[in-house]
Amino acid sequence: MSELTPVELEVGQLIIDTLNLEDIAAADIEAEAPLFREGLGLDSIDALELALAISRQYGFQLRSDDENNARIFSSLRALAAHIAAHHVK
Amino acid sequence: MKDETLLPLTLHAPQDIVAWHQGQPIRCVEFLAQAAALAATLPAARHAVNLCEDRYLFMLAFAALLLRGQVNLLPPNRASHVVEEVAAAFPDSYCLVERPQADLAVAQHAVNLALPSLAVVAPALIPAAQLAAIIFTSGSTGTPRPHCKYWGDLVRGAARARERFVLEHYVGGTIVATVPPQHMYGLESTILYPLLSGLAVHGGRPFFPEDLRQALNEVAVPRVLVTTPVHLRACVAAGLSWPDVSLIISATAPLSAELAAAAEQAFSCEVREVYGCTETGAIASRRTLDGPRWYPYTGVQLHCSEGRCKAVADFLHEPTPLNDVIEQHADGFILLGRDSDMVNIGGKRASLGDLNQRLLSIPGVQDAALLLLDADSERGGRLCALVVAPQLTEQTILDALRLRMDEVFLPRPLYRVARLPRNDTGKLPRGELLALLERLRTGDGLQ
Numbered sequence: 001m002s003e004l005t006p007v008e009l010e011v012g013q014l015i016i017d018t019l020n021l022e023d024i025a026a027a028d029i030e031a032e033a034p035l036f037r038e039g040l041g042l043d044s045i046d047a048l049e050l051a052l053a054i055s056r057q058y059g060f061q062l063r064s065d066d067e068n069n070a071r072i073f074s075s076l077r078a079l080a081a082h083i084a085a086h087h088v089k
Numbered sequence: 090m091k092d093e094t095l096l097p098l099t100l101h102a103p104q105d106i107v108a109w110h111q112g113q114p115i116r117c118v119e120f121l122a123q124a125a126a127l128a129a130t131l132p133a134a135r136h137a138v139n140l141c142e143d144r145y146l147f148m149l150a151f152a153a154l155l156l157r158g159q160v161n162l163l164p165p166n167r168a169s170h171v172v173e174e175v176a177a178a179f180p181d182s183y184c185l186v187e188r189p190q191a192d193l194a195v196a197q198h199a200v201n202l203a204l205p206s207l208a209v210v211a212p213a214l215i216p217a218a219q220l221a222a223i224i225f226t227s228g229s230t231g232t233p234r235p236h237c238k239y240w241g242d243l244v245r246g247a248a249r250a251r252e253r254f255v256l257e258h259y260v261g262g263t264i265v266a267t268v269p270p271q272h273m274y275g276l277e278s279t280i281l282y283p284l285l286s287g288l289a290v291h292g293g294r295p296f297f298p299e300d301l302r303q304a305l306n307e308v309a310v311p312r313v314l315v316t317t318p319v320h321l322r323a324c325v326a327a328g329l330s331w332p333d334v335s336l337i338i339s340a341t342a343p344l345s346a347e348l349a350a351a352a353e354q355a356f357s358c359e360v361r362e363v364y365g366c367t368e369t370g371a372i373a374s375r376r377t378l379d380g381p382r383w384y385p386y387t388g389v390q391l392h393c394s395e396g397r398c399k400a401v402a403d404f405l406h407e408p409t410p411l412n413d414v415i416e417q418h419a420d421g422f423i424l425l426g427r428d429s430d431m432v433n434i435g436g437k438r439a440s441l442g443d444l445n446q447r448l449l450s451i452p453g454v455q456d457a458a459l460l461l462l463d464a465d466s467e468r469g470g471r472l473c474a475l476v477v478a479p480q481l482t483e484q485t486i487l488d489a490l491r492l493r494m495d496e497v498f499l500p501r502p503l504y505r506v507a508r509l510p511r512n513d514t515g516k517l518p519r520g521e522l523l524a525l526l527e528r529l530r531t532g533d534g535l536q
Contacts, residue, residue, distance in 0.1 A: 001531060046508070048323040050295045055327060061299030 003024070004031055008080040019046050031041040031077040047073070058087035096244045098124075098152055098213035099284040107283060109263065109308050110145040110292040114280075121213055123202065127153035128390040132198055136223075138162040138172055145292030146200050147270045147299075148280050149380035151184045151222075152265040155215050155240065158314040161222040163271045166512075169193050173226055178235075217241025224273055226367045236367050237271075237406075247281040247368045249386035253374055254361070259335060260287030263308035266315035267295060268514070273367045274340045278315045285487070287314065298327035311335035314356070318344045320513040323361070325351045334358050340365070341375075343424075346450035349377035369400050369409050373422070393417055396425075413441065425468070432461050434470060434497045435535060443470075448474065453481045456509050458517050459500060460526065474500035475525060477508055504529045 001025040004012065006029060012026035036047070062072075072082045072089070101107050101117040108115045127149060131137070137154055141147035154161050162182060164175040169192050176182050176195045190197065215221070251257070251478040264283055268275040284323035291308050297299040301324060305312055314337045316324075321339060324331075325348065332358040339349075340363045349360045364383050365371040373383040385391065389402045391411075398415045399408040404460040414425040425440065432441055441459055448457040456477040464470035476486055476510045483503050490499055506529070510521035 012229070048297070048319065051321060052326050061329070062297050063299050063303070064296045 011080040028074050032075045059089035060086045092218045094217040095214035096217050106289045108145045108290050108292050124152040127481045128156040131157050134181045136179040138184040160220050163224045164279050165225050174416050215240045229521045242404045247285040256286040259311045263289045263313035265291040265304050267320040294487045298324045305332045321352045325355050333358050344377050381423050384421045451489040454478045472500040474503040476508050
């Protein structure tokens with residue numbers, strides 16, 4: 001029943017591996033659900049770790065001071081779209 | 090006898106830059122004019138919750154409240170029910186916000202940054218005896234506990250820090266910070282140091298390493314970075330090329346020598362930690378790489394008896410108890426653990442902090458927390474553990490622990506978890522740990 005695209009699955013797996021979320025598989029993440037607080041329940045320290053993993057895997061740095069930031073982290077789908085648009089490797 | 094002294098709001102000259110707001114320098118004369126204009130429009134009240142997130146707007150709101158003789162209320166976090174609880178304790182209060190928040194059931198006043206005329210503004214003087222802020226901590230009982238801060242004490246405390254870090258070396262430079270201004274460490278180091286030394290402050294709150302790198306690049310040198318171990322770790326790991334920083338100050342949690350060394354290398358400057366608590370503000374510092382000894386600020390004395398210490402200083406209203414067990418030396422002190430961390434199980438005493446370090450010293454253990462439950466029972470309670478160790482089994486961890494501590498301290502149960510519920514400053518609120526424990530117990534029996 002996975003509705004995730006290959007990129008979303010890949011980013012979901014990165015989140016799971018980075019944050020050691022043991023009880024969930026990438027295919028189980030709801031594409032539109034929030035990543036922080038509710039949803040996966042990630043916090044700001046998770047965000048720092050995730051930013052590091054993304055920079056290593058995709059070769060670009062996340063930033064929070066542009067207007068899109070809240071949107072980028074609003075869901076797996078939004079984050080995957082942001083990565084697809086900005087990755088340099 | 091009431092102290093009638095008046096002390097300046099800022100030591101900056103009129104044309105000095107006091108802050109960088111959205112990339113633009115703000116001169117002292119503009120800041121004072123904006124603060125006076127804001128002060129004139131504030132509702133009549135005695136207290137206001139200062140919720141501004143933008144650091145420059147916070148500083149402006151802080152100053153406007155001082156000018157109007159109103160008290161800054163600083164809640165322990167921004168959760169709406171916490172803010173409402175704090176506001177409810179002061180019936181005439183309102184919230185100062187950047188923009189109205191629909192989820193907040195409290196009267197709100199938005200900080201308006203319309204540029205006032207730069208008419209000559211009289212030097213702003215604040216009575217030393219004026220209550221400037223009430224800072225709230227979470228408190229062991231779950232109710233926020235108030236801590237009163239008077240302007241004279243804040244000014245004298247900032248002067249001690251200015252001496253310690255020789256801030257005049259950085260006159261004309263800028264403080265850039267990752268910590269919010271609403272707690273004591275953030276208030277002192279990112280609002281008071283800039284107002285009361287020759288440094289300006291970056292008006293934002295950079296979060297990701299790349300945000301911080303850009304913020305550092307935007308401001309005038311020399312740069313002073315005010316941060317926490319959590320952010321330092323992220324910055325070092327990001328492997329970026331950092332602009333020159335002249336000094337890094339860290340607080341809120343102990344910094345490891347390993348991370349301090351990596352940070353000194355990445356930023357090519359000294360990393361220094363400050364020691365203090367909400368009750369006292371900063372009272373001592375150390376350069377992490379020089380060893381575990383803390384050096385009290387000039388004029389700070391510790392009066393210790395049977396391991397319990399009170400701090401005495403000209404910026405403290407009264408001798409103030411510290412929460413840590415301290416070993417005094419001729420020229421400084423060493424922290425042995427938090428007082429509240431002492432446990433006595435089966436007649437054996439230990440520091441929870443120390444036991445936790447032993448747990449963390451097991452290869453493969455990445456993070457861990459120990460909780461004392463049923464402390465009132467005859468045996469003095471039992472420890473349970475939450476451990477992040479993806480490669481180990483519970484049994485392996487317990488076997489290793491057995492080698493490292495008396496068996497009365499062996500945790501039961503010991504749960505392996507994906508991560509610990511650390512808050513924004515890296516601390517572990519007991520309530521969060523208990524909630525996690527409860528979920529594990531009622532969950533799938535992962536043991």
